[in-house]
Amino acid sequence: xxxxxxxxxxxxxxxxVLESINFSIPDGNIIGLVAPNGTGKTTLFNAIIRFIPINKxxxxxxxxxxxxxxxxxxxxxxxxTFFPDQAELYENFSGYEHIEMYRDIWKxxxxxxxxxxxxxxxAGYVGDKVNSYSLGMRQRLCFxxxxxxDTKIMFMDEIMNGLDPVNVELVSxxxxxxxxxxxxxxxxxxxxxxxxxxxxxxxxxNNKDIYYTxxxxxxxxxxxxxxxxxxxxQSIDTLPEGTLYLNRQRICIPTKTLTDADKLxxxxxxxxxxxxxxxxxxxxxxxxxLRIYKGVES
Amino acid sequence: xxLFRWETLKVLRDWKVRILLAALILFVATYxxxxxxxxxxxxxxxxxxxxxxxxxxxxxxxxxxxxxxxGQDIYDRLARQQSILGMQRYILSEKEGNTVxxxxxxxxxxxxxxxEMAENQLYFHAADDFESQELLLTFMPSEIEINNRLKFLxxxxxxxxxxxxxxxxxxxxxxxxxxxxAGVFIYIIAAIFGADRFSRDQENNWSITQGLPxxxxxxxxxxxxxxxxxxxxxxxxxxxxxxFVSRLSTDTGTLMYPVQLYxxxxxxxxxxxxxxxxxxxxxMALSYVIIKxxxxxxxxxRNIYLTITIVVAIFFxxxxxxxxxxxxxxxxxxxxxxxxxxxxxxxxxxNVNIVKMLIAIALFYILIEILFHFIFKLIPTRTGRLExxxx
Numbered sequence: 075x076x077x078x079x080x081x082x083x084x085x086x087x088x089x090x091v092l093e094s095i096n097f098s099i100p101d102g103n104i105i106g107l108v109a110p111n112g113t114g115k116t117t118l119f120n121a122i123i124r125f126i127p128i129n130k131x132x133x134x135x136x137x138x139x140x141x142x143x144x145x146x147x148x149x150x151x152x153x154x155t156f157f158p159d160q161a162e163l164y165e166n167f168s169g170y171e172h173i174e175m176y177r178d179i180w181k182x183x184x185x186x187x188x189x190x191x192x193x194x195x196x197a198g199y200v201g202d203k204v205n206s207y208s209l210g211m212r213q214r215l216c217f218x219x220x221x222x223x224d225t226k227i228m229f230m231d232e233i234m235n236g237l238d239p240v241n242v243e244l245v246s247x248x249x250x251x252x253x254x255x256x257x258x259x260x261x262x263x264x265x266x267x268x269x270x271x272x273x274x275x276x277x278x279x280n281n282k283d284i285y286y287t288x289x290x291x292x293x294x295x296x297x298x299x300x301x302x303x304x305x306x307x308q309s310i311d312t313l314p315e316g317t318l319y320l321n322r323q324r325i326c327i328p329t330k331t332l333t334d335a336d337k338l339x340x341x342x343x344x345x346x347x348x349x350x351x352x353x354x355x356x357x358x359x360x361x362x363x364l365r366i367y368k369g370v371e372s
Numbered sequence: 373x374x375l376f377r378w379e380t381l382k383v384l385r386d387w388k389v390r391i392l393l394a395a396l397i398l399f400v401a402t403y404x405x406x407x408x409x410x411x412x413x414x415x416x417x418x419x420x421x422x423x424x425x426x427x428x429x430x431x432x433x434x435x436x437x438x439x440x441x442x443g444q445d446i447y448d449r450l451a452r453q454q455s456i457l458g459m460q461r462y463i464l465s466e467k468e469g470n471t472v473x474x475x476x477x478x479x480x481x482x483x484x485x486x487x488e489m490a491e492n493q494l495y496f497h498a499a500d501d502f503e504s505q506e507l508l509l510t511f512m513p514s515e516i517e518i519n520n521r522l523k524f525l526x527x528x529x530x531x532x533x534x535x536x537x538x539x540x541x542x543x544x545x546x547x548x549x550x551x552x553x554a555g556v557f558i559y560i561i562a563a564i565f566g567a568d569r570f571s572r573d574q575e576n577n578w579s580i581t582q583g584l585p586x587x588x589x590x591x592x593x594x595x596x597x598x599x600x601x602x603x604x605x606x607x608x609x610x611x612x613x614x615x616f617v618s619r620l621s622t623d624t625g626t627l628m629y630p631v632q633l634y635x636x637x638x639x640x641x642x643x644x645x646x647x648x649x650x651x652x653x654x655x656m657a658l659s660y661v662i663i664k665x666x667x668x669x670x671x672x673x674r675n676i677y678l679t680i681t682i683v684v685a686i687f688f689x690x691x692x693x694x695x696x697x698x699x700x701x702x703x704x705x706x707x708x709x710x711x712x713x714x715x716x717x718x719x720x721x722x723n724v725n726i727v728k729m730l731i732a733i734a735l736f737y738i739l740i741e742i743l744f745h746f747i748f749k750l751i752p753t754r755t756g757r758l759e760x761x762x763x
Binding site for chain 2: 123125144147148149151152154155156157158159162163164166167171175178179180182183
């Protein structure tokens with residue numbers, strides 16, 4: 075397995091943040107990393123890339139263990155890049171220079187910057203100094219820098235912050251293309267429904283561990299999904315077994331035992347109950363998030 | 373090299389660095405102009421004072437003391453001194469060199485006369501049976517000074533160099549400028565340049581720089597080298613501008629003019645050119661270590677003022693040895709300052725020399741390397757949410 079994490083434990087003083095984390099990610103995979111703020115997403119990234127000391131555990135890339143030695147850390151940084159914080163760009167450098175810098179450092183000057191610029195629609199501003207950029211422009215620049223570094227493993231923390239829907243779609247599409255090149259990409263994002271567009275698996279961090287892994291490739295049972303208030307939820311009788319009512323708002327009704335007529339009837343009930351949109355599909359990242367972090371009423 | 377270009381650009385794009393470099397070149401390049409606006413005592417005025425002193429001696433020493441054989445000899449030599457000083461005054465006033473064209477037979481040669489004067493002065497020191505010797509010697513330089521003067525004059529004679537009537541000649545201004553640079557000046561510049569080389573990155577650009585595939589030690593060495601090159605490129609350009617600007621206004625003096633240098637316990641005379649090259653090379657070596665320390669401390673403290681204060685404070689360590697014993701010439705801290713060694717301030721300790729200074733600089737280099745090897749491994753940086761990795 076190209077990226078393997080074994081028994082990883084992180085603590086600050088007596089406070090254990092992550093405990094005995096284990097996972098392995100094969101080449102050509104995008105992993106969504108989901109958790110409420112302060113649960114340890116960034117800590118997990120920092121630990122794997124060895125920005126912070128780890129108390130216990132092992133990090134392996136392509137079968138080789140990377141220990142906490144200067145030599146290993148340097149070698150690890152050749153293989154992994156971390157998404158830069160848009161507030162920490164060099165204000166007196168142009169976007170082009172930022173991309174060139176990452177390309178020079180990681181790829182020794184090899185790589186077509188113009189192709190990256192065109193791919194991300196940055197040609198109109200990439201030559202300007204960063205101090206004139208909006209949040210969205212900066213965010214795209216940070217993404218372009220990662221593309222220029224072109225490392226095998228990429229950690230993308232809050233990658234979609236500040237991006238408009240068009241650029242969210244653009245970046246999502248490029249992520250899928252990059253994945254085809256065999257890269258391993260871990261994305262931490264709060265745009266949960268967007269993760270379903272490109273991620274292969276979603277890791278939910280909870281209780282200091284990867285509490286649940288949602289594999290989108292696995293066959294998924296379909297649900298009728300909508301949003302209704304508790305009073306309407308209580309008024310619907312004869313809901314099939316396995317119905318989930320999440321965060322006193324989101325209802326997910328399994329369709330396995332329902333006839334087409336029943337499905338239609340229930341969808342109409344949800345619309346009458348105030349749900350603006352009613353869809354049929356498997357449980358997505360959003361529903362799993364509500365289930366894990368907000369609780370379930372069944 | 374792939375990182376070097378970007379580290380250099382980061383430094384050059386920093387407005388503080390640009391302003392510092394501009395101020396540095398402005399100060400150094402205009403130094404000759406500033407210096408020439410000072411009022412200094414010309415050699416001719418010194419000679420005039422010596423002439424008056426000799427005249428006063430004749431009046432002050434009782435006439436009967438000159439009546440012994442030694443007294444008569446001293447009287448004749450003092451008279452000769454006065455005659456020489458008169459001719460030297462004339463030679464200096466004509467500003468032609470060691471003699472005056474067309475009057476060589478009458479005024480003779482400044483250097484030959486100077487050697488004769490120095491030999492006379494040594495005779496006065498040896499004339500223990502002269503009753504007014506004590507009074508006589510109060511008007512004379514010490515034996516060490518006379519011997520140094522002799523070395524100076526012999527250098528002029530052997531190298532066929534004319535006495536410089538102008539203490540503001542370009543070569544002497546260059547000598548003064550290099551001495552200023554080699555003092556606390558280079559410490560301050562080195563401290564300022566190194567003081568935020570890491571702190572800025574840590575405070576403002578951490579997420580970009582922390583994951584680079586280069587060790588901190590490598591980046592530290594590279595940043596040190598970049599600052600060092602920038603400082604010395606600016607200084608050398610400034611020194612050259614200063615020298616050539618002063619040559620535009622004055623055409624006296626030569627780079628072959630002798631200046632004093634202490635090698636161990638005694639003084640030797642070397643040309644200004646040799647002195648300037650040697651002092652600048654030593655200052656370059658010393659400044660590399662200072663910039664290295666300053667850059668490293670900017671990683672530790674992330675506080676520009678604290679780093680500058682610590683680095684500049686190190687400059688003053690050798691003053692401790694004016695109070696307590698340095699316990700020999702091998703004490704490396706004696707060599708933290710360049711000029712006291714070159715000017716012979718440690719001559720009493722014995723054998724404080726350039727070779728030992730180079731060894732001391734190498735020792736400091738190794739010590740700083742070892743110190744920061746552990747610092748980069750052990751000290752967490754960038755306070756805040758996360759502790760730094762420990763290597």
